[in-house]
Amino acid sequence: MSTRHFLTLLDFSKEELMQVIKRGSELRLMQHEGVIYQPFVGRTLGMIFEKSSTRTRISFETGMGQFGGHAIFLSPRDTQLGRGEPIEDSARVISRMVDIVMIRTFEHSIVEKFAQYSQVPVINALTDEQHPCQLLADIQTFIEHRDSIEGKTVTWIGDGNNMCASFIHAAHQFGFQLRVSAPYGFEPNADLIKQYSHCVELVEDVNEAVKGSHLVATDVWASMGQESEQNTRARRFAQYMVTRSLLDKADPDVLFMHCLPAHRGEEISYDLLEDPRAVVWDEAENRLHAQKALMEFLLTDKIKLA
Incomplete structure (x- = not known):
């Protein structure tokens, strides 16, 4: 069986993605109920960070600790990546010593090349x-x-960045319609829009973009490195700040999400995260549970499921 990686949402089928998400909700309930579940005893996660993140x-x-495993944090000071050793050599060495790897870096080609030469699953924890x-x-x-x-x-407001690109993939994989409202010159990649035109459209007027929307999401205006x-x-x-009054134009049951950190007074109004339609704290917590489910899925041949 070839090694599976998770570099984009397209690496899994819709059924596999739904399996991971359903399992994430199960793991969330287990953790809230105090259930001890440790399928990763003796397993190690290598965490390679070229971009920092809380x-x-x-x-x-x-997540690795709750599963009974061990995680090694590797900053740019702790690895030879970018300091002369080819990525493929680092991948060959690191993947012989750990059971799974996550990488948070700049160029997407770095995680692609690392995965190409890795003996263990590689997870993209963010690229540009x-x-x-x-x-x-x-x-x-x-x-x-x-x-x-x-x-x-679903309406995405703001920069056509990496989050927007993943929302485009999500629209295709999960079968929802995505509207993207971004300033001129900051739209997502034109080829990506063209490829997924069946589920994505650009809407310049942000007020029109949110009409009838069931989910509104945004991100900071300037990401790390910008x-x-x-x-x-x-x-x-x-003109692309998300406010309570803007959400009022959406569906009555609209939810608001932000991947955080949020800059109040910039991409969102100062009071938005206190609005009951904002579910950013559940969203943030679910990074833990969804990623546990993802690691469990990728290492399913090495663990005994509960």
């Missing part, structure tokens, strides 16, 4: 092009609050 590190490291782990948590959160997302309308563009982006994105 939620990604805590969720993966905590994709953030599939976040979408597992987002879809799990929507299903827990509103049941199936199939056939629903700090020098902050002032320019603040001017260009000023």
